[in-house]
Amino acid sequence: MVRHILFGKQEIGKVERELKELMSLLEFQLDSMPGIELVTASALIAEIGDVRRFPNANKLARFAGIAPVYFGSGGKGKMHKSKRGNRALHALFYNLAVQQVQVAKGSKLPRNSVFYEYYQRKQEEGKTKGQALVCIMRRLVNIIYGLMKYKTAYELPIIPEKEEVL
Template sequence: MKKANEILELVKTDGLTKKEHQETRDFLVRSIFRDISFKKQEMSYVERELKELMSLLDFQLDSMPGIDLVTASALIAEIGDVRSFPNANKLARFAGIAPVYFGSGGKGKEQKSKQGNRTLHALFYNLAVQQVQVAKGSKLPRNPVFHAYYQRKLKEGKTKGQALVCIMRRLVNIIYGMMKHKTAYELPEIKEKDLV
């Protein structure tokens, strides 16, 4: 809306700018505007419905930094009934985060899994990235505990991608516990020696 008003103001200052087939152009712009307005209204209805459903389910995933209503509902939709996973390791394997052993005859190695629920994997990846983000203005990390853990993994020689996978694995444990026990996330206190 703000951008549209700015454009209209610029059009007024330009004066007469009519071109060939101007009526058709005006019609298309109005049509796009009506479509955007409709979708924004629909999104507010969907968000209201999601809030109501989330309060009924009583999961408190949005208490963790980086998880909003949409992310929380996507996690719940992809995980389903958390009781179907006996432990967090099974959930990690389902999400394709746990490494898979390739080998036979006692020889082999663990490699990154390309199996599992890719949508859930992407949700955990995006959440891991958000946990280590630093605010531009204040230079403060969104989650100091995960930021310190990420820096520690980098110092150990892991690549950025490997360090993010370590965070994803920890997030699986936390989200599994939060969903199983219906508890809120509490930011743990960070010790001075853990700060980088």
């Protein structure tokens, strides 16, 4: 509603059409992934820029401030959360991670069951909720890097059913 006040409905429609046209020209299919709509996809493209400038997904994670940083001296040290990097891109990945594990009100099914199970597994391993979200953010970096570099669509992995143990 707020964007209708700032812009007219016709202007919003025009901007959305132009964004869709740009996405089709770039041949990115980021919106094929659950949780990524047109606006999020265009924000990712704007913040990442040309994905070919990153030789691998690790460099993109470092650029986004998601990769841990080693702080130490004299052979002693620890890995800590990075406070550097592109904070706007970091926020985009954080919001995407939250959306992937989110369970809608009135529904018992998560938005993305693969990421939800991964999130639960990380918590069972002893990670906090925040650490588990960072793990998901790192996986999202790998996926989005692949989608942008190879210009492919996202395919939801098939999870094999667990057998019941008697």
